Structure formats: structure tokens, C-alpha cells
Amino acid sequence: MKTLTVSVVTPDGPVLEESYDMVSVRAEGGELGILPGHIPLVAPLTISAVRLKKQGNTDYVAVSGGFLEVRPDQVTILAQAAENPSDIDVDRAEAAKQRAEERLNETKSEEIDFTRAKLALQRATNRLEVVNNK
Amino acid sequence: MASLRDLKARISSTSNTKQITKAMEMVSASKLNKAEDNAKAFVPYMKKIQEVVASIATGNIDVDHPMLISRPVKKTGYIVITSDRGLAGPYNTNVLRKLYQTIEERHQSKDEYVIIPIGKVGRDFCKKRDLPIAHEVTGLPDQPSFAEIKDIANYAVNLFADEEVDELNLFYNHFISAISQEVTETKVLPLNDIDVGEKQSSMYEYEPNQEQILETLLPQYAESLVYGALLDGKASEHASRMTAMRNATDNAEDIIDELTLSYNRARQAAITQEISEIVSGAAALE
Numbered sequence: 001m002k003t004l005t006v007s008v009v010t011p012d013g014p015v016l017e018e019s020y021d022m023v024s025v026r027a028e029g030g031e032l033g034i035l036p037g038h039i040p041l042v043a044p045l046t047i048s049a050v051r052l053k054k055q056g057n058t059d060y061v062a063v064s065g066g067f068l069e070v071r072p073d074q075v076t077i078l079a080q081a082a083e084n085p086s087d088i089d090v091d092r093a094e095a096a097k098q099r100a101e102e103r104l105n106e107t108k109s110e111e112i113d114f115t116r117a118k119l120a121l122q123r124a125t126n127r128l129e130v131v132n133n134k
Numbered sequence: 135m136a137s138l139r140d141l142k143a144r145i146s147s148t149s150n151t152k153q154i155t156k157a158m159e160m161v162s163a164s165k166l167n168k169a170e171d172n173a174k175a176f177v178p179y180m181k182k183i184q185e186v187v188a189s190i191a192t193g194n195i196d197v198d199h200p201m202l203i204s205r206p207v208k209k210t211g212y213i214v215i216t217s218d219r220g221l222a223g224p225y226n227t228n229v230l231r232k233l234y235q236t237i238e239e240r241h242q243s244k245d246e247y248v249i250i251p252i253g254k255v256g257r258d259f260c261k262k263r264d265l266p267i268a269h270e271v272t273g274l275p276d277q278p279s280f281a282e283i284k285d286i287a288n289y290a291v292n293l294f295a296d297e298e299v300d301e302l303n304l305f306y307n308h309f310i311s312a313i314s315q316e317v318t319e320t321k322v323l324p325l326n327d328i329d330v331g332e333k334q335s336s337m338y339e340y341e342p343n344q345e346q347i348l349e350t351l352l353p354q355y356a357e358s359l360v361y362g363a364l365l366d367g368k369a370s371e372h373a374s375r376m377t378a379m380r381n382a383t384d385n386a387e388d389i390i391d392e393l394t395l396s397y398n399r400a401r402q403a404a405i406t407q408e409i410s411e412i413v414s415g416a417a418a419l420e
Contacts, residue, residue: 009182011280011361013175028350029342042186043341044350067351069186069338078183080280080354 002036006052008061008077015082016061022053023075025068034070041070047122049130050077060085062130064123081123088127097124138404141397145390152386158221159379165276166312166372172277173309173365180362187325187355189337190344199348200295201356204324210240210247211268211299213290213322213360215306215367216256218272223378225307225315225371226255232317233305237265248299250290252364268293276368283364287357294323295353302356306363307370313377315370322359325352 003019023034026048034041045066052059066079100121103113136144214233216226233249241247248268251257257270271286293299301323308318340347 007178009179011176011179011358012172014178027341028346032341039339040337041339041341042190042347044347065350066354067183067186067347069182076182078179078186078354080284080357 006075008082020052020054024051038070043068060130062127093124093127145393155379155382162372162376169369201352205300207300209299211302213250213304214256216253217371218254222375225374228317230259287360291356306367309369312373
């Protein structure tokens with residue numbers, strides 16, 4: 001069976017490079033499932049978990065936005081931050097979540113801070129979800 | 135001639151200095167290794183993002199995005215990468231001199247440019263000369279992660295996006311090898327001369343559309359340019375400091391050699407004098 005080579009790269013170095021049967025991501029336009037032989041595609045991703053399927057097993061990677069680049073036999077995910085479940089610092093994510101929630105309650109008025117806190121909250125929840133899915 | 139005691143004191147203080155510079159050299163060497171690894175880890179990301187940007191920008195002439203268009207330049211932004219600490223040889227001086235010269239050449243008044251210094255040395259330089267500072271960043275770690283510099287990169291890119299500045303240039307020391315670094319000026323924004331490299335044959339589908347992709351891709355690209363320069367600058371800083379410290383250690387060794395020679399000479403002179411005193415004392419007794 002054909003497989004896809006998936007690589008996840010961040011500015012701090014590659015996070016993952018392996019073959020998988022299928023990749024599911026949450027792009028800004030909605031869910032995308034990619035199988036081998038897909039046409040070349042570029043799509044921006046939301047802060048979400050990338051699901052990588054291999055022989056019935058599913059691996060998760062948390063990405064904080066970024067891009068998906070698809071070629072027929074290769075998928076590259078370019079993100080400013082991405083983590084494998086084992087690399088996620090749960091305590092830190094919990095703390096970040098709490099902090100973001102507090103800030104959301106405080107600064108409803110200022111728009112920039114609000115968006116920032118909201119994004120921080122999304123990243124933290126995403127990380128926690130990925131850890132729990134493991 | 136200096137006394138024996140003075141010479142001895144100077145020898146021991148010089149060898150203390152030598153120990154310190156030697157230690158600093160070794161610290162810098164190991165930091166340089168790490169910095170080089172970081173720069174290497176960043177390469178695949180940069181390459182990939184460049185590839186995608188280039189394929190979008192070249193494949194579609196009708197694509198419009200404020201970051202791709204050059205506006206008439208009314209105000210220029212300069213990002214200068216310096217270190218927080220000194221003792222790095224000509225590292226800071228070179229880049230600051232180049233910046234100063236460029237500004238003198240290109241601009242008549244202070245309204246025409248704004249500087250974003252990274253590192254204490256650069257900040258102090260600008261403050262002392264009363265140059266306009268938009269934002270300053272100090273206390274970056276030796277091995278900066280992307281998250282730590284994201285804010286500053288983001289700030290600079292927004293400066294351009296909000297039309298505060300119409301051009302964004304970056305001054306930093308480009309790392310060539312452990313003994314040679316070169317001051318480089320690169321233009322970050324507008325992105326009108328993207329290095330296309332090899333022509334990509336595969337054309338992409340865009341989901342949902344090109345405009346939206348560029349919307350997120352271009353700021354990310356510009357931020358990675360800044361981050362890349364910073365990694366490069368850090369590697370240069372450590373290399374430069376390592377070389378400076380090695381020279382200092384060598385110099386200290388030379389000085390110690392010379393001082394030891396004088397010390398031995400003085401010691402010998404003292405012994406000779408003592409003997410001749412004893413001999414002449416004995417002769418007077420006879």
C-alpha cells in the first residue's frame with residue numbers, strides 16, 4: 001500500500017518525519033483528509049491536533065497554526081510551534097490555560113489583549129487535548 | 135628595573151586573567167556549537183517556506199498583497215542585531231558602524247528612519263547618539279527559541295503592515311566561519327525579490343484561496359527571515375567572542391613569558407649581587 005511521508009518542521013527544528021497512511025488536519029477552511037496521491041495543495045491550518053494514521057494506530061501532533069503543503073507522496077507541515085504528545089509540558093499548558101482564562105475575564109475591553117489571550121487559550125487547550133488523546 | 139615582588143605580582147595577575155579568558159573562550163566555543171546546531175535545525179523550515187512563497191509569488195502574477203508591493207519610501211525601519219555583553223571583539227562595532235554610515239548616507243533627518251535595536255550594546259549606542267528607537271529588545275538568551283523572538287519579529291512586520299515604515303532592513307553579522315563574520319544588510323520587507331531558486335514544476339491548489347494563504351504565509355515568512363538573521367547573528371557573536379578570547383589568552387601568555395624572563399633576570403642579578411657582597415665582605419675581613 002502506498003504511504004505518505006509526513007514531516008513536521010518548525011523554526012526550532014524538525015519535529016517528526018515518518019510514513020503514514022493518512023493525514024487528517026483542521027484547515028482554516030474546514031477538515032481535510034489526505035491520502036497518498038493527493039494533488040499538490042497548500043492550506044493554512046488552525047491551532048489544532050494533526051491526526052496521523054498508520055495501520056489502525058493514530059498519532060497526534062499539536063500544531064499552533066501554520067501551513068500544510070501536500071505533494072502526491074509527501075506532506076509537509078510548517079508551523080511556528082508543534083509538539084509530539086510526549087514533548088508537551090502538561091503543567092505549563094495547564095498554567096497557560098489558567099492564565100489565559102483569567103486574562104479573558106479581565107480584559108474584555110481591549111481588543112488586542114483579548115485576541116492574544118484567546119489564541120493562548122486555544123494553544124493551551126489544544127496541547128492538553130493532544131496529551132489526553134494519547 | 136621593577137622589583138622581584140612587583141614582577142611576581144604582575145605574573146600572577148596576568149595568569150589569573152589568562153585563566154578567565156581561557157574559560158570564556160571554551161564557553162563560547164561550546165555555545166558556538168549549539169548556535170550552529172540551531173541554525174542548522176532552522177534550515178529545513180526556511181527552505182520549505184521559501185519554496186512555497188516562491189511558487190505562489192512566481193506562479194501567479196495577479197496576486198496582490200501589501201507585503202509584496204514596494205511603496206514610495208518615506209520612512210525606513212532598521213533592525214540591528216547586537217549582543218548584550220561586550221568582550222566580543224569587533225562584533226558590535228562593525229555592525230553599528232555600518233548602520234551609522236548607512237544612515238548618514240541615506241537620510242537627512244531623523245524623521246526618515248526608525249531603529250529597532252536587539253541587544254544592550256545596540257540600544258546604548260542608539261540612545262547615546264539620540265537616534266529614534268521604535269522598540270528595543272534586550273536579554274535574549276544565547277540559544278533563542280522561536281517563541282522568544284516571535285514578538286519582536288511580529289512587531290517589526292506589523293510596523294510595515296500598518297505603514298509606519300515603508301521598508302524594513304536588517305543589519306547583522308553573517309556567520310561565515312569561526313574566524314570570519316561579515317556585516318550584512320538584508321531587506322526583509324517589502325518582499326519583492328524573493329529568491330526563487332529552482333523552478334518548481336508542481337503547481338499547487340490553494341485551499342481556500344491564494345489571498346488568504348498569503349495573508350498568513352507572508353507574515354510568517356518575514357518573521358522567519360528575522361529569526362534566521364538572529365540565529366546567524368548569535369552564531370557570529372559566539373564565534374567572534376571565541377576569537378577575541380583566544381587572542382586575549384595568547385597575549386596573556388606572551389606577557390607572562392616576557393615577565394618571567396625579566397623575573398629570572400632580576401633574580402639572577404640579585405643572586406650575583408649577593409655573592410659579590412659576600413665575597414667583598416670576606417675580602418674586607420682578611
